[in-house]
Amino acid sequence: MSRKKDQAGTFELLARLPQQIVSLAKIEYENAKREVIAKAKNAGIGAGAIVIALFFLFFMLEALVIAAIAALALVWPWWLAALVVAAGLLLLAAAAILAGVALIKRGNPVPEETLDRVGGDIAAMSEVRVNADSSEPRAPQMPRVGEEGNWR
Template sequence: MSRKSDQAGTFELLARLPQQIVHLAKIEFQNAKREIAVKAKRGGIGAIAIVVALFFVFFALEAFVIAAIAGLAVVWPVWLSALVVAAGLILLAAAAILGGVLLIKRGIPVPGETMSRVEGDINALGEVRVNSDHHGPIVPEQKMPQTGQEGNWR
């Protein structure tokens, strides 16, 4: 049986392998950079949300101080209104902190998808078998094809 003219031979395929591995590594590196950039952006938005929450907490503390002063100095309506405003600011701060923490947790810059693809590539390369003397004797079913024969070179 003869090989088709458009198919590459074993040695040609083996010669291409280092270039293809380098090309694959470059592509995976670009994917990792892109994935980290997206997750870092999400983390930055989460950090901004926490800064906004701290801004609200600052004014809530100020309102609590005003409420305490007003409660001591004036009768019921002034300090009650200050406490309501402070409680509203605390609720806003809690919502902003919760949103910021969730965004930061979701956006930790670890390229998980790329790492799993690279792990799969490494596992695939590990499955390549080479016939050699140190792997044990060649049994009749594993003989290498002769010139002009088709066969599996694993």
């Protein structure tokens, strides 16, 4: 039984296995790191939107204070203008809060795609069979004296 030169034998494949597993682990680590960075960036943008909303809320409170002062002084155009500004700032703050919360919810830092790929890799490694060329499973056989074995 002869083996083609481009096909590796069992021992050669087994010798490559640790290096391939380490290489796969490094690649998956880099993918997980990239995925976490992207999700953390989205969460940071969402947090920034909430900070902007708080900034608008601060000015809304300021406008309400000015409106209360103007209303007490019974100067109609001043307090009405202040209430309109406060309402506009409240709408801006609500929009920024909704956008920020949506971005933070979407920015889950768990690297789900990488975990799915690793799970697929583990499932693929668990399906390794001896003599995969045959259609029915057989017990592994040792090569006879003088024969080369291919344990794939």
